[in-house]
Amino acid sequence: xxxxxxxxxxxxxxxxxxxxxxxxxxxxxxxxxxxxxxxxxxxxxxxxxxxxxxxxxxxxxxxxxxxxxxxxxxxxxxxxxxxxxxxxxxxxxxxxxxxxxxxxxxxxxxxxxxxxxxxxxxxxxxxxxxxxxxxxxxxxxxxxxxxxxxxxxxxxxxxxxxxxxxxxxxxxxxxxxxxxxxxxxxxxxxxxxxxxxxxxxxxxxxxxxxxxxxxxxxxxxxxxxxxxxxxxxxxxxxxxxxxxxxxxxxxxxxxxxxxxxxxxxxxxxxxxxxxxxxxxxxxxxxxxxxxxxxxxxxxxxxxxxxxxxxxxxxxxxxxxxxxxxxxxxxxxxxxxxxxxxxxxxxxxxxxxxxxxxxxxxxxxxxxxxxxxxxxxxxxxxxxxxxxxxxxxxxxxxxxxxxxxxxxxxxxxxxxxxxxxxxxxxxxxxxxxxxxxxxxxxxxxxxxxxxxxxxxxxxxxxxxxxxxxxxxxxxxxxxxxxxxxxxxxxxxxxxxxxxxxxxxxxxxxxxxxxxxxxxxxxxxxxxxxxxxxxxxxxxxxxxxxxxxxxxxxxxxxxxxxxxxxxxxxxxxxxxxxxxxxxxxxxxxxxxxxxxxx
Amino acid sequence: xxxxxxxxxxxxxxxxxxxxxxxxxxxxxxxxxxxxxxxxxxxxxxxxxxxxxxxxxxxxxxxxxxxxxxxxxxxxxxxxxxxxxxxxxxxxxxxxxxxxxxxxxxxxxxxxxxxxxxxxxxxxxxxxxxxxxxxxxxxxxxxxxxxxxxxxxxxxxxxxxxxxxxxxxxxxxxxxxxxxxxxxxxxxxxxxxxxxxxxxxxxxxxxxxxxxxxxxxxxxxxxxxxxxxxxxxxxxxxxxxxxxxxxxxxxxxxxxxxxxxxxxxxxxxxxxxxxxxxxxxxxxxxxxxxxxxxxxxxxxxxxxxxxxxxxxxxxxxxx
Numbered sequence: 021x022x023x024x025x026x027x028x029x030x031x032x033x034x035x036x037x038x039x040x041x042x043x044x045x046x047x048x049x050x051x052x053x054x055x056x057x058x059x060x061x062x063x064x065x066x067x068x069x070x071x072x073x074x075x076x077x078x079x080x081x082x083x084x085x086x087x088x089x090x091x092x093x094x095x096x097x098x099x100x101x102x103x104x105x106x107x108x109x110x111x112x113x114x115x116x117x118x119x120x121x122x123x124x125x126x127x128x129x130x131x132x133x134x135x136x137x138x139x140x141x142x143x144x145x146x147x148x149x150x151x152x153x154x155x156x157x158x159x160x161x162x163x164x165x166x167x168x169x170x171x172x173x174x175x176x177x178x179x180x181x182x183x184x185x186x187x188x189x190x191x192x193x194x195x196x197x198x199x200x201x202x203x204x205x206x207x208x209x210x211x212x213x214x215x216x217x218x219x220x221x222x223x224x225x226x227x228x229x230x231x232x233x234x235x236x237x238x239x240x241x242x243x244x245x246x247x248x249x250x251x252x253x254x255x256x257x258x259x260x261x262x263x264x265x266x267x268x269x270x271x272x273x274x275x276x277x278x279x280x281x282x283x284x285x286x287x288x289x290x291x292x293x294x295x296x297x298x299x300x301x302x303x304x305x306x307x308x309x310x311x312x313x314x315x316x317x318x319x320x321x322x323x324x325x326x327x328x329x330x331x332x333x334x335x336x337x338x339x340x341x342x343x344x345x346x347x348x349x350x351x352x353x354x355x356x357x358x359x360x361x362x363x364x365x366x367x368x369x370x371x372x373x374x375x376x377x378x379x380x381x382x383x384x385x386x387x388x389x390x391x392x393x394x395x396x397x398x399x400x401x402x403x404x405x406x407x408x409x410x411x412x413x414x415x416x417x418x419x420x421x422x423x424x425x426x427x428x429x430x431x432x433x434x435x436x437x438x439x440x441x442x443x444x445x446x447x448x449x450x451x452x453x454x455x456x457x458x459x460x461x462x463x464x465x466x467x468x469x470x471x472x473x474x475x476x477x478x479x480x481x482x483x484x485x486x487x488x489x490x491x492x493x494x495x496x497x498x499x500x501x502x503x504x505x506x507x508x509x510x511x512x513x514x515x516x517x518x519x520x521x522x523x524x525x526x527x528x529x530x531x532x533x534x535x536x537x538x539x540x541x542x543x544x545x546x547x548x549x550x551x552x553x554x555x556x557x558x559x560x561x562x563x564x565x566x567x568x569x570x571x572x573x574x575x576x577x578x579x580x581x582x583x584x585x586x587x588x589x590x591x592x593x594x595x596x597x598x599x600x601x602x603x604x605x606x607x608x609x610x611x612x613x614x615x616x
Numbered sequence: 617x618x619x620x621x622x623x624x625x626x627x628x629x630x631x632x633x634x635x636x637x638x639x640x641x642x643x644x645x646x647x648x649x650x651x652x653x654x655x656x657x658x659x660x661x662x663x664x665x666x667x668x669x670x671x672x673x674x675x676x677x678x679x680x681x682x683x684x685x686x687x688x689x690x691x692x693x694x695x696x697x698x699x700x701x702x703x704x705x706x707x708x709x710x711x712x713x714x715x716x717x718x719x720x721x722x723x724x725x726x727x728x729x730x731x732x733x734x735x736x737x738x739x740x741x742x743x744x745x746x747x748x749x750x751x752x753x754x755x756x757x758x759x760x761x762x763x764x765x766x767x768x769x770x771x772x773x774x775x776x777x778x779x780x781x782x783x784x785x786x787x788x789x790x791x792x793x794x795x796x797x798x799x800x801x802x803x804x805x806x807x808x809x810x811x812x813x814x815x816x817x818x819x820x821x822x823x824x825x826x827x828x829x830x831x832x833x834x835x836x837x838x839x840x841x842x843x844x845x846x847x848x849x850x851x852x853x854x855x856x857x858x859x860x861x862x863x864x865x866x867x868x869x870x871x872x873x874x875x876x877x878x879x880x881x882x883x884x885x886x887x888x889x890x891x892x893x894x895x896x897x898x899x900x901x902x903x904x905x906x907x908x909x910x911x912x913x914x915x916x917x918x919x920x921x922x923x924x925x926x927x928x929x930x931x932x933x934x935x
Contacts, residue, residue, distance in 0.1 A: 085788070089782070092893070095697075095699050095700035095893075095897075096699070096700045096701060096702075101701070103654055103657060103660065181663070181667060182667075184664050184667040184668050184671060185664070186654065186657075186660050186664060188660070188661060188664055189659050189660060189661050190659070223659070241696070241701050246701060247702065259786065261710050261711075261785070261885060262697070262699075262700035262702050262707060262710075263700070263885075263889070263890065263893050264710075264711075264785065264885035264889075265784075265785060265786065265885070267786060286786070288782060288784065288883065289883075290880070290883040290884075290885060290889050290893075291782070291880060291881070291882075291883040292880070292881075295769070295781065295881070295883075298769075298774065298781075299781070299782055302774055303773060303774060303777065303781075305780060305781075305782055306782070480647075482647070482896065482898065483647040486647060486649055486898075487649065487651065487654075487662075487665065488647050488649060490647075491647045493647075511659055516659060532662075534662040
């Protein structure tokens with residue numbers, strides 16, 4: 021799909037012949053994120069959809085206790101130091117950002133009075149600034165008013181390298197100016213197409229200046245409020261035991277009328293995913309459980325209890341296979357998989373294409389992930405029913421055999437194909453995780469039929485995903501031919517996500533393997549597109565570039581996408597809990613209620 | 617007596633030191649670091665993890681870190697968790713009472729079951745009661761706690777819906793209801809641990825009593841015309857208890873190990889589940905502190921056992 025076709029679709033939305041929702045789905049199928057699709061619409065003059073709240077209760081309180089089960093409990097409640105979803109979810113009960121991402125990818129104002137746009141003058145035409153109007157009359161839990169000074173403070177707090185906050189990337193390159201008590205202006209050093217990063221979503225949660233100001237930078241760990249949150253959220257803090265329990269009670273002065281519905285909230289941690297699913301789906305002891313990493317067959321059986329069901333929110337997590345472009349078995353200057361080498365077999369396009377048709381994604385979806393993972397051909401997410409025309413997947417052993425035969429890879433001893441003394445023998449590594457080992461087995465079998473020998477290898481997750489420079493088994497070192505894991509989009513904009521294929525991001529000894537390009541694939545066209553997308557202000561043009569980048573990755577078989585994994589939650593049948601694949605589980609906890 | 621106590625405590629110090637040294641070295645050499653999750657998140661620049669490593673002193677040589685840790689520990693500073701940034705002693709004090717409650721009750725349960733059953737079985741060896749008790753005891757300590765735990769959950773929580781299987785520290789009730797809820801949620805974890813322990817103890821009590829019951833002084837006691845009850849309680853059990861006390865003390869590490877698993881299954885917020893979380897997150901200060909606390913507890917129980925010998929058998933004196 022090129023720019024003109026995209027514009028055509030947007031015109032359809034404008035005149036109403038294509039629904040906004042359908043448009044967003046088409047874009048997602050092309051490998052774009054929902055927020056980017058939504059941005060294309062608003063930029064093109066389609067009115068910003070104020071996502072309708074489904075909230076029904078007519079008064080605050082009266083709902084009893086909301087009981088949540090996080091099988092890994094929150095361990096810290098300062099949003100600037102919350103890295104995992106568990107910590108972000110926990111602090112989100114008390115802290116709020118200016119705006120949040122709903123499931124359709126639209127921005128929903130929380131502490132902002134309105135969402136900035138070109139029409140209301142919030143977003144500047146040159147892409148160098150965005151002006152946020154803050155909601156008036158919002159009070160922190162201790163009664164102090166929420167003002168522009170708090171926003172300025174958060175920017176200073178997060179961007180101070182001495183505090184080593186996890187949100188630093190969203191704030192370090194911007195400047196924030198106070199216009200008046202309830203207006204701030206975020207200034208960008210370069211034209212920035214994706215402006216909704218600072219102060220938005222999980223990493224945009226705001227902490228009060230008057231509480232945290234004495235604890236900036238080096239002293240950030242000493243702030244008593246790290247354990248006793250004072251936010252603007254719908255629940256007031258009551259108790260926190262790291263890893264075990266977070267408790268809150270209703271905030272009577274909450275800034276939205278008739279909210280929240282529950283009198284108290286309780287987030288229990290610990291245990292394992294299966295028993296957490298049980299507590300919601302089978303016994304009904306709890307209302308909501310997070311991150312059900314359980315086989316779908318088990319979940320289905322538990323759902324028969326009738327007390328609750330599984331909700332799947334599809335964000336940007338993709339289980340994919342990476343093919344090494346460098347030789348992992350030759351050491352050059354103290355480094356294997358060095359950029360100075362070339363993989364003897366995997367740089368042959370025929371071998372890559374053969375591997376691509378040997379991955380039985382449908383079987384992986386049907387037999388392993390079930391509803392919790394959708395087979396996909398795109399590297400950026402893609403639900404099967406909206407599959408892009410251009411990228412397809414199939415299992416076709418005959419095609420693989422033909423591809424290899426044509427390229428001159430002839431069967432040798434033991435049925436393993438070889439060419440010029442190079443055998444098609446690959447080591448395939450991943451982390452220890454039952455679904456992954458099953459996937460390995462499925463792929464190994466298909467490869468065997470085509471004359472490719474696969475040796476599977478599984479590494480403990482805590483080693484595989486560590487940044488330990490001394491360990492040869494980390495995923496960033498990639499000292500094998502093939503590897504597989506899930507990569508997650510950190511934010512709704514594909515910009516940061518797609519940098520993992522740019523040439524300057526190659527992981528090497530020199531950068532201690534901190535580069536994000538792990539396959540070590542380099543392509544000038546891709547680099548150019550990525551660079552251009554970084555400063556392209558027209559979201560439609562920019563979207564077309566991302567579509568093209570995705571296609572380049574797929575056509576060159578840089579990676580083989582397997583399944584698109586959703587966030588899986590167990591929800592009690594009476595609980596109404598709006599979730600989003602682009603924000604935290606608890607991003608909209610103010611709207612949660614129980615049907616009478 | 618007090619001299620003996622002092623000597624024992626002094627002997628315990630080098631072993632604690634040794635334990636801490638080994639633990640620290642193993643942890644330092646083990647792969648993985650607490651900031652693995654950061655490295656995986658492209659939205660967090662690598663400098664953040666580097667700055668944190670530097671700040672938390674993780675780039676220093678192992679021996680330097682150990683000396684630092686030890687000197688801080690001796691001054692009563694247990695450090696803070698790399699993950700939650702909370703002081704470790706706070707974390708442990710939040711959780712230790714729960715663990716002691718669960719382990720304590722399970723030990724009491726084990727003793728309540730094992731003592732009478734073991735003694736009765738030994739006094740009437742190879743009777744039907746003995747056979748049944750022996751069989752049950754074997755089942756009790758052959759089944760691992762994670763299995764019995766899940767079994768109990770399936771039966772009493774899922775099928776019968778009598779007991780909750782998620783342990784809660786905050787119970788929203790007062791007076792009688794509060795205690796009742798507490799008892800209800802403690803039943804299953806305590807039973808799992810207690811019966812496992814009880815199985816082993818029953819076997820041990822039985823054989824210890826068997827050894828004693830045939831001795832001449834027991835026959836003498838009976839010949840004196842003492843009532844059977846007095847013979848059993850005062851003459852047989854008291855003497856048979858000495859090896860049993862030893863066993864209980866020696867079993868303490870196993871009990872703590874079992875508690876780690878049981879706590880995880882029932883979501884009991886004790887130091888066991890704290891330890892598991894810390895290990896998964898490579899949170900060195902917490903792992904060190906928890907294992908250290910467990911080591912201290914084990915040494916303490918051994919000391920108590922030694923003191924109990926003297927009470928049970930006045931011939932044993934402490935010098």
